[in-house]
Amino acid sequence: MGESWPPSFVRLSDDARILFLTKDLDLIKKQLYEGLVLKMEDLSVDDLLDDINTDVMTPAWVCFDHEPAKIAENAYAGLLHDGERVFKENALKDGGFEVIVSGHRKGTGSSRETAPQCERWSGIRIVIAASFAPIHERNNINLGQLMGNHEMLIRLQSGEEISLEEFTNKYDPITKLILENGGILPFAKKLNEGMIDLPTISEIERPMTMAEKIIAQKLIGTGGKQCFVSPGDAVLATVDGGYSHEFTTAQVHNFLMLEYGEDYALPNPPKFAVFEDHLLYATGVPRFGPFVEKIQTLRELQVIFQQHTGVRDYSAVNGISPGICHQVAREEFIDVGDFIQATDSHTCMGGASNALTYGVGATEYANLVHNQFAFVKVPESIRFELVGELNPGCTAKDVILHILWYYAKHSDTLDRSMEFGGSGLSSLSMDERATLCNMATECSDKTGICEPDNLTVEWLLERRSDLNEDEIRDAFVFPDEGA
Secondary structure: OOOOOOOOEEOOOOOOEEEEOEOOHHHHHHHHHOOOOOOHHHOOHHHEOOOOEHHHHOOHHHHHOOOHHHHHOOOOOOOEEOOEEOOOOOHHHHOOEEEEEOOOOEOEOOOOOHHHHHHHOOOOOEEEOOOEOHHHHHHHHHOOOEEEOHHHHHHHHOOOOEEHHHHHOOOOHHHHHHHHOOOHHHHHHHHHOOOOOOOOOOOOOOOOOHHHHHHHHOEOOOOOOOOOOOOOOEEEEEOOEEEEEOOOHHHHHHHHHHHHOOOOOOOOHHHEEEEOOOOOOOOOOHHHHHHHHHHHHHHHHHHHHHHHHOOEEEOOEOOEOOOOHHHHHHHHOOOOOOEEEEOOOOHHHHHHHOOEEEEOOHHHHHHHHHHOEEEEEOOOEEEEEOOOOOOOOOOHHHHHHHHHHHOHHHOOOOOOEEEEEOHHHHHOOHHHHHHHHHOOHHHOOOEEEEOOOHHHHHHHHHHOOOOOHHHHHHOOOOOOOOO
16 A cells, blocks of 8 residues: 555455455454455455454553553454454554554543554554444544445445545544544644644623633634634644553653654653552462563663653652542642643543543554644533532432432433532532542543532632632633523
8 A cells, every 4th residue: 555644546456355354253364364355346344343442442451551662562452262363462563464454433531542552553443333433533543544344345345546535524524624634643743834724613602611712712813803612613633731540651662762752852841741559459369470671661661661751740749649640630630710631531530520531542642742732523512500508418429329329320410511500519528529520530531520600719729839810710711601
């Protein structure tokens, strides 16, 4: 397919190999080890594996490696047949495959970015499936992987050349640009060099929710004009801060060195941080024994990243961590009205401070920590109007579990911003509000965010000597009437 990626027109190499992930696992083995060649025209989508879980693609133990090329050596290590690996070590990498093919809902389960990395660094650049899990699809986009359907594969196998636009036209204008420029990091570099023109953003005034207002305040490419956003809009927005932890920081550092050189620098280190909290107690645990050296490498590379960049340092001291990342961050550097992204699924906890906060993968984080902007698809919002007070013995955990049972169960919260307000919110402490926002991710939500009040001001002033009351109140974000 050539060295430049992506090409304006996509065609298979003369000796291209295509791997079909069939329900008949013996057929996968024959493709891997016996040179079997299959054609889509001879198969049905029903013959292909559905619901391929990211834990099948890269089981947790594979994720202790931080270099994508190393991760690729154990691609699909979780796919077992009679208790044995279908994909032996280096099987995908050594197979010389350009395309990988499966059925419905590719990439379900954990949002781990290592799953598409194992394919990308095995030489695969085209991923064919009937449908993709949303986060897995986004991770593929950030890596510059082209995704198509089975009809397109039949055409490619017949020798046809397909335009790049046919692969990208199904996406919003920003995502289209990201894919056509090879992924989020190459896109960002070209954008910073003035080589990319962004689509215009609406200037038509409309009532907005809290999440929408924060995004609208952070938009880039507006030319200084006041713009308004609506659910579903694809935009780029300035990110105020964020953090990573020892499970992800090594990859972030690796990506930044590859893209910007070993002397790269960050523009705003004080608003970003590293935390040692995810693997703190892995040492001495028998089942982690085989991975002790790799875990220590992750810790050491996080130290190197922190020293290189000057971001806030929340490393463990004498085996004691300063705290859980999403709790410490809201206490020490998340401000009212901030847009925060971090490599933790519970980043949304910061919404208790009237900020827009949610988790992202390592590639997205590498981009935003260096370039200070992120791709945002404006989420729909669902408002929870809290009234009255909780009965004795009842807590915010009970409230969010009720929401999970009654609303999330029916997908009412799916990928939305959960916005909490009303007179009842004032009866909840800031920690109780943090519980509401923290568990937004358990509701399959984009994030959670609370309206601010006097308690917000008091709580921040008690913890932050660098703030004053006027600054905090001036940054308050409330939803517009009718939003």
